[in-house]
Amino acid sequence: MSPARALALRTLADARVRTGSFGALFFGIGYAVTAGYVKTNPTLADRIQFARAFANNMVFRLFYGTPHNLDTVGGYASWRGGGVLALFAAYFGAAAAVRALRGEEESGRFEVVAAGAITRRSAVAARLAAVGATVAALWLAALLGFAAGGLGGSGSAYLALAVVTAAAVYAAIGALTSQLAPSRRTALELAGLVIGVDLVIRIVADTTGTLWLHWLTPLGWIEELRPFADPRPAVLVLPAALIAVLLSAATRIERRRDVGSAVFAAHDSRERPRVRLLSSPSALLVRFEWISLAVWATAIAGYGIVVGTVSKSAASGLSASLKEQIAKLGESRILTPSGFIGLTFLFFILAISLYCCGQLAAARNEEAESRLETLFALAQDRTRWLGGRLLVAAGGATLLALVAGAGAAAGAKIVGAQVSFVRLLEAGLNCLPACLLFLGLATLLVAAAPRHGVGAAYGLVCVAFVWDLFGALLRAPSWLLGMTPFDHVGLIPAQHFRPGAAAVMVIVAMLAAGAGGAVFRRRDLASA
Numbered sequence: 001m002s003p004a005r006a007l008a009l010r011t012l013a014d015a016r017v018r019t020g021s022f023g024a025l026f027f028g029i030g031y032a033v034t035a036g037y038v039k040t041n042p043t044l045a046d047r048i049q050f051a052r053a054f055a056n057n058m059v060f061r062l063f064y065g066t067p068h069n070l071d072t073v074g075g076y077a078s079w080r081g082g083g084v085l086a087l088f089a090a091y092f093g094a095a096a097a098v099r100a101l102r103g104e105e106e107s108g109r110f111e112v113v114a115a116g117a118i119t120r121r122s123a124v125a126a127r128l129a130a131v132g133a134t135v136a137a138l139w140l141a142a143l144l145g146f147a148a149g150g151l152g153g154s155g156s157a158y159l160a161l162a163v164v165t166a167a168a169v170y171a172a173i174g175a176l177t178s179q180l181a182p183s184r185r186t187a188l189e190l191a192g193l194v195i196g197v198d199l200v201i202r203i204v205a206d207t208t209g210t211l212w213l214h215w216l217t218p219l220g221w222i223e224e225l226r227p228f229a230d231p232r233p234a235v236l237v238l239p240a241a242l243i244a245v246l247l248s249a250a251t252r253i254e255r256r257r258d259v260g261s262a263v264f265a266a267h268d269s270r271e272r273p274r275v276r277l278l279s280s281p282s283a284l285l286v287r288f289e290w291i292s293l294a295v296w297a298t299a300i301a302g303y304g305i306v307v308g309t310v311s312k313s314a315a316s317g318l319s320a321s322l323k324e325q326i327a328k329l330g331e332s333r334i335l336t337p338s339g340f341i342g343l344t345f346l347f348f349i350l351a352i353s354l355y356c357c358g359q360l361a362a363a364r365n366e367e368a369e370s371r372l373e374t375l376f377a378l379a380q381d382r383t384r385w386l387g388g389r390l391l392v393a394a395g396g397a398t399l400l401a402l403v404a405g406a407g408a409a410a411g412a413k414i415v416g417a418q419v420s421f422v423r424l425l426e427a428g429l430n431c432l433p434a435c436l437l438f439l440g441l442a443t444l445l446v447a448a449a450p451r452h453g454v455g456a457a458y459g460l461v462c463v464a465f466v467w468d469l470f471g472a473l474l475r476a477p478s479w480l481l482g483m484t485p486f487d488h489v490g491l492i493p494a495q496h497f498r499p500g501a502a503a504v505m506v507i508v509a510m511l512a513a514g515a516g517g518a519v520f521r522r523r524d525l526a527s528a
Helices: 003-014 016-040 044-054 058-064 073-100 102-107 109-114 120-149 153-180 184-208 211-216 218-225 233-256 281-311 320-328 337-368 371-376 382-415 421-429 432-448 453-474 499-522
Strands: none
Touching (some): 003 016, 003 073, 003 120, 016 073, 058 073, 058 281, 073 102, 073 120, 073 153, 073 184, 073 453, 102 184, 109 120, 120 153, 120 233, 153 184, 153 218, 153 233, 184 211, 211 218, 218 233, 281 337, 281 382, 337 371, 337 382, 337 432, 371 382, 382 432, 432 499
């Protein structure tokens, strides 16, 4: 076996858990949106009524984009399923490329590989080929999901291709940020920032009717591919050209820099050392994390403002048929500005929970790179170190929750929506029980299965959210819908706080975190 092929297979094996998890997610969403639409709208008359109700509603465009041919199964699947899957695909592509490129350099393994019987160009090409194979696996999972739900084979293939185009584009973006940033986490955050800007432009285009903005971003290109609605396969030229440019730039930079270095690597030019926040591992973590937290807070505040500004139009001008269709979708909670804002806080719970998982991923990274061996050889207790990490993560989550409430309040104030500022801060804090639950479960997963726990934690959050979002479409029984924590969150300000459910989630979070701490204290440290 050639070294390049062996390296590609090794990279594929390294990504098997992440690829399998996302593949299952894509299959499940593809099946749920298609089969659910058939169940809720079995006749042509039902589908025509559905299309008339939703075709021109700007509120739903905030979440799913501009609809086309909603009176068909394919049109609905590409609208509601394609919009959500494109975001997951974008993150998957960026994470896969950053893990395969910058992650290997950061761990020091790439130096060993590059010193062997393979050139750096061949090694990078092998890893990129492996990333391409994982994107292809994602395409196959989406195709099978749409087909199993009732779409035709060729239509499912084109819709799945449109969705995973986002994965391919952001894999190329991740390859470029891996050359620009000095660490895996920073590279992924840069790619995430691009995803955020892309999403904001897409939202502005869809909610304001300025659809020409679609031609400026990858997520817009995906909408313009229009599966099941006058398909435009020629649009694929745009992402293909961008991928070629980005990969060319990434490989050119990679060949000209030293292994382990980066374009934006930090340079120590200060005469006096900065000793602030060096008193403990937890304080050092705050010093390292404040920039990342600021980026998260800015993104969440921006999205909160967008949510607040469109809240007033959520209930205005809704016809009886539209209200009926909203009830069919299980979204009757959005018929008032307060209800709409309360529902959107489920997305803030998702975002803050992913932030918590990111904190555990950073902790796991310290273990994988063998930095904890030196730390724990000193007078540093394992439980205290882990507890400090969890306290910092919980503090960051609290700040993000308050920022979400303040952002939504600012947006509502701009348009004159009568929603209490205090109640929206309550709505933000109401995110914390579910977020802390996922933080505790992630702690247990990472402690019990260090090499796969981070991926499992991210997967748990995503599956729970998707089930809450799409479970009602499948007419699942209430007890099954209640398996996700998102289903037990009181949608403040339209609903009351649910103290019983919140208390249960916090207690389970504490028990899971305690169990994770006990396992971590007793097990051996595990490298990458």
